[in-house]
Amino acid sequence: MNYVGIDIGSTASKVVARGEKELHFVLPTGWSSKETTMTIKERLLTEGIDVLSDETKVAATGYGRIAVDFADYVITEITCHARGGRELGGDNLAIIDVGGQDTKIILVARGMVQDFLMNDKCSAGTGKFLEIMANRLGITLQELFDMADQGTVLPISSLCTVFAESEVINYIGEGRKREDIAAGVVDSVAAKVAQLSQRKSLPDKVILTGGLSHSEYFTKALSEKVGKTVEPTAFGRYAGALGAAILAEEKSR
Template sequence: MSEEVRNVNYVGIDIGSTASKVVVRGTSDMQFVLPTGWSSKETTQTIKEKLKENDVDVLGDETKVVATGYGRIAVDFADYVITEITCHARGGRELAGGDCTVIDVGGQDTKVILIENGMVQDFLMNDKCSAGTGKFLEIMANRLGVTLQELFDLAEKGTVLPISSLCTVFAESEVINYIGEGRSREDIAAGVVDSVVTKVAQLAMRKAMTDRVILTGGLSHSAYFTRRLSEQIGKNVESTADGRYAGALGAAILAEEKSRRGR
């Protein structure tokens, strides 16, 4: 990044339904994540204060901010507000180093974005049901009395029990029944994770995916989830270390690109 660009901070803020991610590129390179909580506005204020503590003045002329995500309209100091698809595509392309298919499993929705020749060619989004999202896994982990990572660890040791319900409420009833039957937590966990993997895979396979597929979102750190998804879609799905920041990263890059174009 040139010295001229590094004198300016470009901030990407992705207000998700479960977690809010922030990426700063420029003089104050940094990234962090906070729980969104019940109020996007309160979370936005917390982000503003945390940035200020790190010498990033979101109201200053030397800082450009792009907001995206579920609660993007709450970021009242944003210079630009850009859709999730555009930001996740730009961030995913950056993480992959080129064209790819981005599968983003968020708290309340799952997105499949096809990027070809550096542009979004097609996308699909499931935001009607949380049964194929990270929120479903969090609910089931709480039901089993474990953390999300412990859920994956248990699942890796278990044998899949079928969870057929498409609704989170009814799926939770199936899990409660399995618990009542004395089934092992390992097998129940395997069934829970498999049900989400199946729903994500079904969504992704509705599109003609590119050869390269990357996983972003809050589950992108899980080697087990990534491996199971690879098996179901018949393609190697790559996990990304900073995958949960894809939307915020894309937003920060777009802030820079828009500023350079003087828009």
């Protein structure tokens, strides 16, 4: 049997397959979740996984999960991210997931979701904000972190991405150093994520998932804001898809 988890996110779609075939990949979601879903279906077929076969069970999650019309199970993001986070960090932990359009705080105790929070749709504490700011500065996301590590934080106070971008444009117009602007951008996102997470009592174990989960610089900045060590996770970008694949297997038993 093959068990496939598909996480259709706002900016990227992640796929994890477990069982007879073990693989994972990510691709841009693009403008159409439906088209992305078809691309995933074709990619899996080339890897020897026929999603329409009785030998394959598929679970879909993410904001575009309803577009996966061949899914055997459609499961909420919180449930899948919690299951994936458990696999990555254990049964008692907090999962901070910084996605493209939202940030989620999920508290897991004894393997069960105890509570969760999501940020406001208009807030700038997301990965998409970092991408927008990196593009504005003419650098990649990794270069943004590298520059931030060399800079001094410039304050960016706006909660809205549009107004925060205006602050960055003003700094550029003033001739401020890119390193300092980059440090301000990363600090701003870390502060907003920390503000959300501090609305709940976090356990000792805290992991970061999502597109920024591999960044030691961001986790360091976030740890300082949260007051606890936030651990990066090498496979954290796939937490939702991993959880979906595991749940597909568990539901099929």
